[in-house]
Amino acid sequence: xxxxxxxxxxxxxxxxxxxxxxxxxxxxxxxxxxxxxxxxxxxxxxxxxxxxxxxxxxxxxxxxxxxxxxxxxxxxxxxxxxxxxxxxxxxxxxxxxxxxxxxxxxxxxxxxxxxxxxxxxxxxxxxxxxxxxxxxxxxxxxxxxxxxxxxxxxxxxxxxxxxxxxxxxxxxxxxxxxxxxxxxxxxxxxxxxxxxxxxxxxxxxxxxxxxxxxxxxx
Numbered sequence: 001x002x003x004x005x006x007x008x009x010x011x012x013x014x015x016x017x018x019x020x021x022x023x024x025x026x027x028x029x030x031x032x033x034x035x036x037x038x039x040x041x042x043x044x045x046x047x048x049x050x051x052x053x054x055x056x057x058x059x060x061x062x063x064x065x066x067x068x069x070x071x072x073x074x075x076x077x078x079x080x081x082x083x084x085x086x087x088x089x090x091x092x093x094x095x096x097x098x099x100x101x102x103x104x105x106x107x108x109x110x111x112x113x114x115x116x117x118x119x120x121x122x123x124x125x126x127x128x129x130x131x132x133x134x135x136x137x138x139x140x141x142x143x144x145x146x147x148x149x150x151x152x153x154x155x156x157x158x159x160x161x162x163x164x165x166x167x168x169x170x171x172x173x174x175x176x177x178x179x180x181x182x183x184x185x186x187x188x189x190x191x192x193x194x195x196x197x198x199x200x201x202x203x204x205x206x207x208x209x210x211x212x213x214x215x216x217x218x
Contacts, residue, residue: 022077023134027070028059028149031129036074039136040144046086046131047148053124059149062156064116068109069132071147076105079135083112086129087120087153099135114153122150162190 024036031047032055038048061067069083080099085092094112101107120128134145154175161168161175168175173182173191182191 022074022136023132023145023147024072025069025130025132025147025149026072027068028061028130028151029057031148031150032057034147036072036147038146040142040146046084046146047129048146051122051124051127051129051150056122056150058122058152060152060154060158061114062159063114063119063153064156066111066113068111069130070109071132073106073108077134077136077138077145078105079137081110081135082133083110084131084133085115085118085151085153086127086131087118088127090118092118094130102135119153119155121152128153164190164192 022036022039024030024034024038031049031051033049035048043049080102081095082099083094085094092115094114095110101110120126122128128151130149130151132147134147136143136145157178158168158175160178161180164170169180169182170186170188170191172186173180175181180189180191182188185194187193
């Protein structure tokens with residue numbers, strides 16, 4: 001009787017490991033909930049879980065920058081990986097060749113370059129997603145695990161603008177060529193002071209202050 005219970009427990013443990021110890025992104029941080037058993041058989045593509053503004057964990061990266069993608073690896077499946085940037089209607093392949101690192105199943109990082117000049121912002125209506133696909137050839141040629149990270153990809157000069165409390169342009173403006181374009185009623189090099197942008201333009205929301213001067217965008 002004890003032997004039967006031990007056998008049942010062993011099967012249960014192996015079953016749990018088979019669905020809970022696979023692959024998920026750690027940098028950029030994976031989409032919530034960042035489960036490690038999302039695949040193209042039991043969960044939908046491209047990410048296994050839908051994007052949600054309320055639970056989003058966004059990584060801000062510069063267009064054209066080199067980044068090292070890192071992941072949790074619960075089991076070293078046979079096969080390689082593919083890396084893609086999903087940006088609106090466009091898909092950019094970020095890894096060279098077909099499947100990379102097929103001979104390095106235990107490696108947990110890969111360095112790649114984001115496309116130059118491509119900016120995007122993840123939201124409920126706009127896709128900006130790093131998608132990683134991982135083969136598991138021992139389960140079939142078409143069996144793929146996938147994990148996604150939601151991004152804001154910005155121009156490189158985004159990171160050169162003045163900051164206030166650690167926030168670029170105090171989160172009250174847009175970084176443009178190293179200078180803050182402050183939203184209405186904000187002024188200062190880092191949009192750190194509330195002011196008043198007076199304009200006769202009918203579209204009041206298109207008024208911005210730059211270098212203490214009110215600029216109207218048509």
